[in-house]
Amino acid sequence: MIDVKHLSKSFGDHLVLDDISEHISPGEKVVVIGPSGSGKSTFLRCLNLLETPTSGSIIFNGQEITDPKIDINAIRRQMGMVFQHFNLFPNMTIRKNITLAPVQTKLMSQEEADDTATALLRRVNLEEKADAYPAQLSGGQKQRIAIVRSLAMKPQLMLFDEPTSALDPEMVGEVLAVMKELAEEGMTMVVVTHEMGFAREVGTRVLFMDGGKILEQNEPHTFFANPKQPRTIDFLSKVL
Amino acid sequence: MSFLEKFTLIFTNAKYLESMLTGLKMTLVISVGAAALGLVLGTIVALVGIAQSKNPLMKLPKLICAVYVTVIRGTPMALQLFIMAFVVFAIRGFPLEVTAIIAFGINSGAYVSENIRGGILSVDIGQTEAGRSLGLTAGATMRYIVIPQAVKNVIPSIGNELIALIKETSIVSMIGMYDLTAASKNLASGQNLANYLAPMTAAALFYLAIVYLLTFAVKKIEGRLRQSDRR
Numbered sequence A: 001m002i003d004v005k006h007l008s009k010s011f012g013d014h015l016v017l018d019d020i021s022e023h024i025s026p027g028e029k030v031v032v033i034g035p036s037g038s039g040k041s042t043f044l045r046c047l048n049l050l051e052t053p054t055s056g057s058i059i060f061n062g063q064e065i066t067d068p069k070i071d072i073n074a075i076r077r078q079m080g081m082v083f084q085h086f087n088l089f090p091n092m093t094i095r096k097n098i099t100l101a102p103v104q105t106k107l108m109s110q111e112e113a114d115d116t117a118t119a120l121l122r123r124v125n126l127e128e129k130a131d132a133y134p135a136q137l138s139g140g141q142k143q144r145i146a147i148v149r150s151l152a153m154k155p156q157l158m159l160f161d162e163p164t165s166a167l168d169p170e171m172v173g174e175v176l177a178v179m180k181e182l183a184e185e186g187m188t189m190v191v192v193t194h195e196m197g198f199a200r201e202v203g204t205r206v207l208f209m210d211g212g213k214i215l216e217q218n219e220p221h222t223f224f225a226n227p228k229q230p231r232t233i234d235f236l237s238k239v240l
Numbered sequence B: 001m002s003f004l005e006k007f008t009l010i011f012t013n014a015k016y017l018e019s020m021l022t023g024l025k026m027t028l029v030i031s032v033g034a035a036a037l038g039l040v041l042g043t044i045v046a047l048v049g050i051a052q053s054k055n056p057l058m059k060l061p062k063l064i065c066a067v068y069v070t071v072i073r074g075t076p077m078a079l080q081l082f083i084m085a086f087v088v089f090a091i092r093g094f095p096l097e098v099t100a101i102i103a104f105g106i107n108s109g110a111y112v113s114e115n116i117r118g119g120i121l122s123v124d125i126g127q128t129e130a131g132r133s134l135g136l137t138a139g140a141t142m143r144y145i146v147i148p149q150a151v152k153n154v155i156p157s158i159g160n161e162l163i164a165l166i167k168e169t170s171i172v173s174m175i176g177m178y179d180l181t182a183a184s185k186n187l188a189s190g191q192n193l194a195n196y197l198a199p200m201t202a203a204a205l206f207y208l209a210i211v212y213l214l215t216f217a218v219k220k221i222e223g224r225l226r227q228s229d230r231r
């Protein structure tokens, strides 16, 4: 589904991603972990070109999306992204948050989008919030809305950048539950997180990033039971 | 005649009242026209200012806008008005109202553009990223997500800008126009009331009333836009 070839990214003369090559297959749930500042967010944001790679290429479903001639908006419609700070649109109702993109991109008529929004809200048990504004919701509710807002575009791939890091502890569970359900339905997911329980339970593969490189990766059980690199062992001893 | 008698006379004597109202009308015409021009101009200049500088086609417009804002903000309003009246539109029969509206509109646009630019930049970058990650174009993201939030942020400062504009129009008598301030000066003369305090007080009250109404309107609009903030 995604092929990353020799991806590098610098901010000024600060090399943040250092020649990363990686392949993500349909249906995979790739969990990215690593210390703060290791380049996890930058890697994720390069996948939907919120950051422009300095060099290297990214191929999505056979299309080279790093080609400047590509219609990046059409590509992004097929990838959802969930942010640490939700980024709901505060000036719109929840329903409008969900329907804006499908309607504006002509994926759906307003009626279809409204029906989709109702169905998605039902799925996360927030039907009664359709006409509320984001400011009226709790953090956990906001993040569940942010997830279904992305799903309204019917993406093939979902990117999550620390979706539970800004939440009060008691709200983490409700967001992880929605993500787990999504994973069970077969969604391809790339998740940056510090939730090691989620990585173990839901992940099909764990990537450990440090210093702009993917230092180590494995299937979760082996990864956590048997880390090989000293940096990985050190990191896991701090977070587990 | 006491102050109070002279003051009352301004509103009871038909000739005096008409004089004041003629001046008031001119003040309003210039203010409304300049405000409209300033808002349009300010919005355009702000959008050019924040447009991606990578596009080489945007370099010249960006430079023009930057020079415009710097020159207008760095020179006195009276001088700008003189240049418009005695140089640019020094054409016989050219209506002075139009000259004044253009001069004040251009001046106001420079300040408004700075307000709007600040308002747009104050919207969290995460809003733009969320819009773009959903596949919206840069234009649609700006129009549906960023601008509505920026407008909410800039309404108070735009209101202040309009208030400053209305008061600043009082210098148009310097190019021989008859506005509210000129009317009060006229009424103060020897052939009329032969008194400064009464007509000046009356004019002050008119200005205060306009500013008060505008402040009230801005508060109302602000309250409406804050609807989505309620918890």
Ligand SMILES: Nc1ncnc2c1ncn2[C@@H]1O[C@H](COP(=O)(O)OP(=O)(O)O)[C@@H](O)[C@H]1O
Pocket: A011, A016, A034, A035, A036, A037, A038, A039, A040, A041, A042, A043
């Ligand atoms: N827009 C930016 N401009 C400059 N430096 C940045 C920018 N974004 C990230 N960085 C730097 O890149 C490094 C990696 O950041 P990031 O990908 O956010 O790491 P992580 O998500 O793993 O914490 C950090 O040192 C950060 O300061």
Ligand SMILES: [Mg+2]
Pocket: A040, A041, A042, A162
């Ligand atoms: Mg990060």
